[in-house]
Amino acid sequence: MRKMLAAVSRVLSGVAQKPASRVLVASRNFANDATFEIKKCDLHRLEEGPPVTTVLTREDGLRYYRMMQTVRRMELKADQLYKQKIIRGFCHLCDGQEACCVGLEAGINPTDHLITAYRAHGFTFTRGLSVREILAELTGRRGGCAKGKGGSMHMYAKNFYGGNGIVGAQVPLGAGIALACKYNGKDEVCLTLYGDGAANQGQIFEAYNMAALWKLPCVFICENNRYGMGTSVERAAASTDYYKRGDFIPGLRVDGMDILCVREATRFAAAYCRSGKGPILMELQTYRYHGHSMSDPGVSYRTREEIQEVRSKSDPIMLLKDRMVNSNLASVEELKEIDVEVRKEIEDAAQFATADPEPPLEELGYHIYSSDPPFEVRGANQWIKFKSIS
Amino acid sequence: MAAVSGLMRRPLEQVSGLLRRRFHRTASAALQVTVREAINQGMDEELERDEKVFLLGEEVAQYDGAYKVSRGLWKKYGDKRIIDTPISEMGFAGIAVGAAMAGLRPICEFMTFNFSMQAIDQVINSAAKTYYMSGGHQPVPIVFRGPNGASAGVAAQHSQCFAAWYGHCPGLKVVSPWNSEDAKGLIKSAIRDDNPVVVLENELMYGVPFEFPSEAQSKDFLIPIGKAKIERQGTHITVVAHSRPVGHCLEAATVLSKEGIECEVINMRSIRPMDIETIEASVMKTNHLITVEGGWPQFGVGAEVCARIMEGPAFNFLDAPAVRVTGADVPMPYAKILEDNSIPQVKDIIFAIKKTLNI
Numbered sequence: 194m195r196k197m198l199a200a201v202s203r204v205l206s207g208v209a210q211k212p213a214s215r216v217l218v219a220s221r222n223f224a225n226d227a228t229f230e231i232k233k234c235d236l237h238r239l240e241e242g243p244p245v246t247t248v249l250t251r252e253d254g255l256r257y258y259r260m261m262q263t264v265r266r267m268e269l270k271a272d273q274l275y276k277q278k279i280i281r282g283f284c285h286l287c288d289g290q291e292a293c294c295v296g297l298e299a300g301i302n303p304t305d306h307l308i309t310a311y312r313a314h315g316f317t318f319t320r321g322l323s324v325r326e327i328l329a330e331l332t333g334r335r336g337g338c339a340k341g342k343g344g345s346m347h348m349y350a351k352n353f354y355g356g357n358g359i360v361g362a363q364v365p366l367g368a369g370i371a372l373a374c375k376y377n378g379k380d381e382v383c384l385t386l387y388g389d390g391a392a393n394q395g396q397i398f399e400a401y402n403m404a405a406l407w408k409l410p411c412v413f414i415c416e417n418n419r420y421g422m423g424t425s426v427e428r429a430a431a432s433t434d435y436y437k438r439g440d441f442i443p444g445l446r447v448d449g450m451d452i453l454c455v456r457e458a459t460r461f462a463a464a465y466c467r468s469g470k471g472p473i474l475m476e477l478q479t480y481r482y483h484g485h486s487m488s489d490p491g492v493s494y495r496t497r498e499e500i501q502e503v504r505s506k507s508d509p510i511m512l513l514k515d516r517m518v519n520s521n522l523a524s525v526e527e528l529k530e531i532d533v534e535v536r537k538e539i540e541d542a543a544q545f546a547t548a549d550p551e552p553p554l555e556e557l558g559y560h561i562y563s564s565d566p567p568f569e570v571r572g573a574n575q576w577i578k579f580k581s582i583s
Numbered sequence: 584m585a586a587v588s589g590l591m592r593r594p595l596e597q598v599s600g601l602l603r604r605r606f607h608r609t610a611s612a613a614l615q616v617t618v619r620e621a622i623n624q625g626m627d628e629e630l631e632r633d634e635k636v637f638l639l640g641e642e643v644a645q646y647d648g649a650y651k652v653s654r655g656l657w658k659k660y661g662d663k664r665i666i667d668t669p670i671s672e673m674g675f676a677g678i679a680v681g682a683a684m685a686g687l688r689p690i691c692e693f694m695t696f697n698f699s700m701q702a703i704d705q706v707i708n709s710a711a712k713t714y715y716m717s718g719g720h721q722p723v724p725i726v727f728r729g730p731n732g733a734s735a736g737v738a739a740q741h742s743q744c745f746a747a748w749y750g751h752c753p754g755l756k757v758v759s760p761w762n763s764e765d766a767k768g769l770i771k772s773a774i775r776d777d778n779p780v781v782v783l784e785n786e787l788m789y790g791v792p793f794e795f796p797s798e799a800q801s802k803d804f805l806i807p808i809g810k811a812k813i814e815r816q817g818t819h820i821t822v823v824a825h826s827r828p829v830g831h832c833l834e835a836a837t838v839l840s841k842e843g844i845e846c847e848v849i850n851m852r853s854i855r856p857m858d859i860e861t862i863e864a865s866v867m868k869t870n871h872l873i874t875v876e877g878g879w880p881q882f883g884v885g886a887e888v889c890a891r892i893m894e895g896p897a898f899n900f901l902d903a904p905a906v907r908v909t910g911a912d913v914p915m916p917y918a919k920i921l922e923d924n925s926i927p928q929v930k931d932i933i934f935a936i937k938k939t940l941n942i
Contacts, residue, residue, distance in 0.1 A: 306685065308681070337718070338718070338720075339716065339717050339718035339720065340718030340719070341718070342715060342716055342717070342718040343716040343717060343718060347716035347717060348717075349717040349720045349721045354681070354684050354685075354721070355713075355717070355721075357709070358708070359704055359708050359709070362677060362704055362705060362708060362709055364677070365673065365674045365675070365676070365677020365678050365680075365681060365705065366677050366678075366680055366681035366684065366705075366709055367681060368674075368677070368678050368681060369677060369678035369679060369680060369681020369682040369683075369684070369685070370681045370682065370684060370685040371681075372678055372681070372682050372687075373681070373682045373685035373686060373687045374685070376637070376663065376682070376687060377686075383685075395673070396671075396673040396674050396677060399669075399671035399673060399674025399675070400674050400677065400678065402669055402671065402674070403668065403669065403671065403674055403675065403678060406669070407666075559719065560714055560715045560717075560718060560719035561714070561715055561753055561754055562714065562754070562756070562777075562778045563714050563719070563722035563723075563724075563777040563778055564722070564777040564778075565777075565778070568856070570753070575894040583719065
């Protein structure tokens with residue numbers, strides 16, 4: 194079922210399909226799967242954690258590799274477009290954190306729900322939107338997933354609730370989505386993400402309390418990339434054990450640079466919630482290569498050496514690649530081919546995002562209200578009126 | 584109280600509108616319903632009609648509501664549909680918005696709108712703006728309701744009117760019922776609306792009984808959001824108000840009528856969208872306008888009405904500048920004499936009307 198869904202999602206994301214014959218030729222020389230050891234998670238109020246070994250199939254590995262590479266290149270392309278001033282305003286990139294968005298998606302079903310903050314391009318992709326729609330939204334064009342109305346921080350997809358600009362506000366929202374899951378009785382869970390900076394927001398503790406009280410199927414996930422903007426975790430939090438901050442909520446600390454670790458932990462956490470035990474908290478220890486946003490060079494509060502060290506030792510794409518090549522799940526050439534395909538996909542998407550026209554001015558007033566008859570919206574003065582349709 | 588509830592559940596409601604009107608003329612159904620009962624009825628009917636509707640807030644369930652507005656609902660619908668929350672406005676408002684995003688239809692009660700300030704980010708940034716920001720992808724069918732504005736002796740932190748604050752924001756709908764009919768029709772419309780609707784009730788009105796017209800007894804009785812009602816026809820001056828002050832305006836109109844001054848009293852019912860057309864048509868008839876509200880004067884509802892009148896066709900029909908009657912520009916004091924003089928009284932309305940008419 195998952196394979197079928199993966200195939201469908203590939204089609205939907207516009208990825209070029211390999212001709213069947215080449216796939217057959219390729220798989221004859223490779224192992225079908227391999228078992229890997231993964232780091233044990235630190236546990237809080239849990240007797241047992243996720244398994245310390247996991248099986249990766251060749252097919253899954255190739256898919257994860259492609260997805261992570263796509264997110265990586267998409268973010269780097271956004272960097273480029275921003276510097277060319279084709280993207281404006283806020284642009285928060287997640288390169289370095291690919292194992293989080295891809296690993297989380299690998300651990301849940303498309304019918305589960307996910308909400309995050311503003312570093313959301315990766316999740317927008319893994320939740321099913323195309324690079325085209327994402328880049329076109331960043332460039333503010335009519336082909337963008339929010340028709341150019343939202344920009345970087347306000348992208349939505351099925352069972353993906355953005356993209357939220359107010360730090361921490363998405364956490365009660367996620368608990369509310371989890372409430373709906375429980376209310377509807379469909380065994381779905383909601384992954385509710387926030388960063389190490391947001392972790393100190395009071396409303397998150399309000400959400401913890403209600404989620405635990407009402408046993409909501411909410412997986413709280415702290416994506417700890419060590420810096421809240423320019424403030425390191427040590428300078429922001431009296432306790433940096435984010436996986437314990439849920440107090441009465443069990444927690445686990447996960448290596449967020451290892452996609453397999455993230456996947457297993459997510460499966461574990463989702464299963465916990467689905468069993469009706471209530472919420473659980475996951476801390477993903479990860480790292481962002483870029484600064485907080487495009488206006489932050491990212492080196493005034495951390496050293497270039499630190500960034501370089503993470504890149505050379507813990508890069509998530511490199512880690513997966515090494516594993517796959519060393520266990521004969523894939524060849525270097527094959528992965529290079531994927532790189533080439535991904536680059537082309539990103540290039541095409543960037544072309545589209547640059548060439549697509551801006552939304553028509555007449556639509557400025559659209560989408561104020563849902564399901565309402567058309568009405569008029571006031572413009573900059575009383576004589577300028579825009580039509581509003583739902 | 585029990586007798587009234589019994590009356591409300593009579594099979595008479597099920598009869599078609601046409602028949603009902605005939606009954607109304609022959610046997611006058613002079614049913615008295617308080618604003619509290621009306622809101623309760625409205626919520627009850629909508630909870631029954633649609634499984635996705637649920638109510639959450641502080642003390643809404645086992646306490647029957649801090650002001651008893653949700654009395655009986657928990658007993659009838661249980662824990663799943665009527666949820667008592669901890670004292671966490673920002674948290675539970677966010678939870679309610681999230682639930683709405685995921686397809687449920689929550690009614691989020693703020694014990695008073697003063698406490699909504701704790702959660703105002705969720706109301707504005709998570710609820711109001713989302714449909715627009717998402718390019719029409721993500722609707723947020725939520726109702727935020729609770730008592731708004733001045734009460735009696737509750738002092739500054741518990742007496743603020745939020746009509747102007749919420750009315751300011753595109754993406755929200757904001758309604759302000761005055762009587763029982765308003766309360767029931769508007770809460771039902773709000774719940775059925777696919778957009779975030781703020782329902783500004785009034786604590787001092789909860790216990791006030793009004794005659795409930797037979798249409799209002801129907802389970803499908805809805806008052807459209809965005810339409811004002813002319814409560815009293817008049818020819819000399821247009822008096823526009825929302826919420827409790829509507830009653831004061833009608834009182835003023837009764838007094839002035841004895842002096843030969845006929846006021847046209849308009850009950851705004853909706854703050855956003857505002858029905859300026861009804862006000863304009865009235866001003867074009869009466870040539871005079873005053874606005875009356877409980878909130879503070881600066882940047883208030885009255886200020887908006889006046890600005891719009893200036894921009895539209897009615898301006899040329901004004902024989903005098905439009906005038907505002909508002910709460911005093913102070914945080915609400917406690918002592919009775921001070922409090923009484925911090926909200927618009929009937930005498931203040933009469934004075935303003937006479938000034939405007941140059942009498």
